[in-house]
């Protein structure tokens with residue numbers, strides 16, 4: 001099924017839709033009676049009725065500005081010619097958009113623009129997608145009476161510093177659309193207009209080029225520009241696209257909707273979908289520009305096999321590779337028992353692919369040894385929210401934040417990891433919402449252009465539970481709790497016990513001050529602010545979940561929300577910001593070893609019977625191995641074979657040397673991926689994967705929003721990932737016969753109550769759906785727990801603070817915490833293969849100047865970082881973004897070995913690794929670490945073995 005349509009520039013209504021939607025007003029435009037919502041501009045009213053008004057400075061993504069004067073209209077009873085973009089529609093208004101006088105005025109304005117604009121439309125890359133060209137054509141302007149001979153900007157030099165777009169001032173009509181987009185949509189305030197009148201020109205930063213300015217390459221200004229002044233380099237090189245396919249970004253958990261715009265089979269650009277519910281036309285540098293990895297030369301498109309990992313790879317056909325993998329896996333089961341093999345699903349793959357992998361493991365492998373990379377990020381979210389609220393998911397839609405008065409941002413860095421949500425959040429803050437940031441690091445949300453957090457609580461890594469308990473302690477001890485809400489909606493017995501616990505002195509801000517490092521007075525101020533609301537929302541990230549008490553903190557967060565009555569309506573809620581694109585979906589699809597799809601325990605006979613009946617196979621009732629258990633069992637010789645789809649555990653999981661030892665000990669490792677990633681270097685079978693542009697399916701974002709992924713180009717290796725899993729399952733003896741992923745979704749809907757109403761046809765109709773979607777909520781559920789919690793009454797779990805075992809000592813006196821950067825994504829396999837590396841090309845160690853000075857470390861020095869797990873070497877960056885005693889790095893580059901340092905400490909309930917707290921020592925060194933030397937040798941050898949296969 002071809003889901004592409006011919007490319008045409010998106011419809012632009014000139015000014016934004018007024019919000020909130022109010023009463024209707026009636027007016028007449030060009031003799032047509034029109035009803036629009038109060039607050040709608042005359043321009044928008046005309047466009048909504050299909051009447052075109054010329055415009056240049058107006059666009060529907062930013063508020064009207066009224067500078068170009070080409071949109072003038074006549075209004076009966078009014079003097080002059082008001083600008084239709086800045087004039088609001090009123091009851092009884094009679095408007096004329098066309099008259100000879102208007103035409104003359106508009107022509108005059110356009111001729112002035114044209115007198116300072118190259119008239120080479122025919123060779124311009126934007127020919128056919130330029131509003132100046134359209135306006136000039138509509139008015140019959142082909143040349144300017146003023147000529148091109150006067151003072152002009154035609155020779156102004158281009159700014160080509162950004163790898164993805166070019167600014168050509170000679171094409172600029174100084175309409176300010178880019179400036180307003182950067183300010184209002186992105187919230188970066190990187191652009192200004194320098195000079196006045198004729199001298200006015202757009203500049204980035206302080207008269208810098210784009211690359212050196214604060215610009216974060218989100219592309220909002222490029223979307224907004226009506227001419228070719230700001231244009232994607234890909235369009236300059238290839239020209240305008242011919243067709244477009246609407247799909248979903250494959251990077252973070254925001255789940256932005258995009259139009260993949262193509263010429264033939266080449267993606268020219270990705271433009272954010274104005275109708276996308278998660279992003280409403282906005283994007284970040286990853287989804288907007290970093291798609292080139294999909295056709296990078298490193299893509300492997302032929303299946304490969306080898307006997308052992310020191311052998312060269314051998315390229316083979318699909319049939320031989322699948323047969324080889326199945327025979328080896330079956331052979332291991334015959335030799336070592338049915339539980340000796342398992343599988344890992346990926347949060348980067350679609351729901352349908354993930355569902356099939358867990359189904360294959362349970363039905364074809366005959367065990368429950370299936371786990372997902374969500375194990376190492378948000379598994380505590382699932383556990384904590386299920387326990388307290390009854391559902392393992394966030395409670396709101398992203399636009400809920402538009403109604404928040406107070407936002408607690410805890411252990412999340414949205415400007416880097418969830419940029420499009422960060423822009424929405426910043427907008428809300430500019431409107432007056434208050435912000436509390438609880439984070440060891442001074443992230444951008446603490447202080448940046450037009451953003452200033454009310455409080456930055458720079459808590460020490462590992463003290464989240466003490467912090468969240470102290471917040472609740474203040475609220476209860478000062479009588480600020482929502483008594484009626486608690487009495488009506490929560491389990492009172494559990495609440496009484498919890499209340500007694502939380503009032504203990506050990507939970508007071510004064511008592512926890514030592515553990516958290518937060519002055520008691522600041523914590524009290526934060527608690528009072530949060531309790532006052534009236535709409536207080538909590539947004540959190542991996543800085544909450546990736547701890548030995550991650551599940552406890554999540555429960556503490558849910559307690560705090562219930563305590564203050566902040567669940568069940570817009571503007572409030574508990575909102576986990578999921579790291580990867582489909583973390584929510586991979587968990588929903590039954591990827592955990594103890595749960596079938598829809599978070600139902602494998603030990604429940606009724607649940608098993610449902611799946612056994614549909615799948616026609618007997619299922620095991622005991623949970624299987626989690627990822628860390630698989631590694632331990634591999635090292636001890638009990639686990640022998642692994643099928644790993646789309647995950648790079650050798651780089652992403654903690655304690656790299658332990659993971660490498662586990663992978664080396666496997667007798668059959670089957671990796672399915674688009675690149676020969678770090679894990680694949682230990683593999684015996686490589687099955688080429690397909691990128692998001694090459695397949696159909698769905699992703700589920702952090703808001704529980706199921707969004708369509710649609711095939712824009714044919715799979716480079718011939719098959720979509722779900723087809724490959726199906727081949728393997730069939731070869732293992734368990735038949736699967738889907739002909740399209742929509743059939744897999746139909747099966748998911750049949751078996752999973754929260755997905756009962758989901759289908760591809762409905763997704764096509766609605767664009768996206770937030771689950772639960774069923775008879776009770778046929779179009780989905782934006783806000784959860786509205787009248788009651790999914791579990792009935794809310795449950796206050798006791799959340800005692802147990803300090804982590806990972807403490808500073810004389811040998812390891814600093815705490816290392818890790819995170820992400822805007823331009824790179826997770827293990828970097830995709831973004832490192834794009835021009836995003838021009839923004840960030842290596843992981844560095846952030847260290848406070850005090851700690852650096854004590855160690856004789858200067859900016860840019862090589863630093864050895866050692867923990868009880870291992871050691872590595874990174875370059876030092878001296879900054880007071882981190883507090884003394886804390887160091888920080890990212891994990892996007894293979895050679896950095898950030899996870900060589902992290903330990904196998906993990907969350908008590910879910911085994912989610914404690915990435916965020918590692919006791920380390922840092923010293924100045926002159927050589928790379930032992931592990932790095934070993935890594936380089938092994939990587940070079942494996943590359944050689946790969947090249948032998950290609951030769």
Ligand code: SF4
Nearest residue numbers: 182215216218219221
């Ligand atoms: S790309 Fe984004 S951040 Fe950069 S100038 Fe344009 S709107 Fe601003």
Ligand code: SF4
Nearest residue numbers: 172173175176178225
């Ligand atoms: S660069 Fe484009 S959007 Fe910005 S002022 Fe110039 S023409 Fe307008």
Ligand code: SF4
Nearest residue numbers: 249251252256284287
């Ligand atoms: S915010 Fe996330 S989903 Fe949206 S474009 Fe960026 S990476 Fe993609």
Ligand code: FES
Nearest residue numbers: 057068069071085
């Ligand atoms: S479009 Fe209305 S003044 Fe420019």
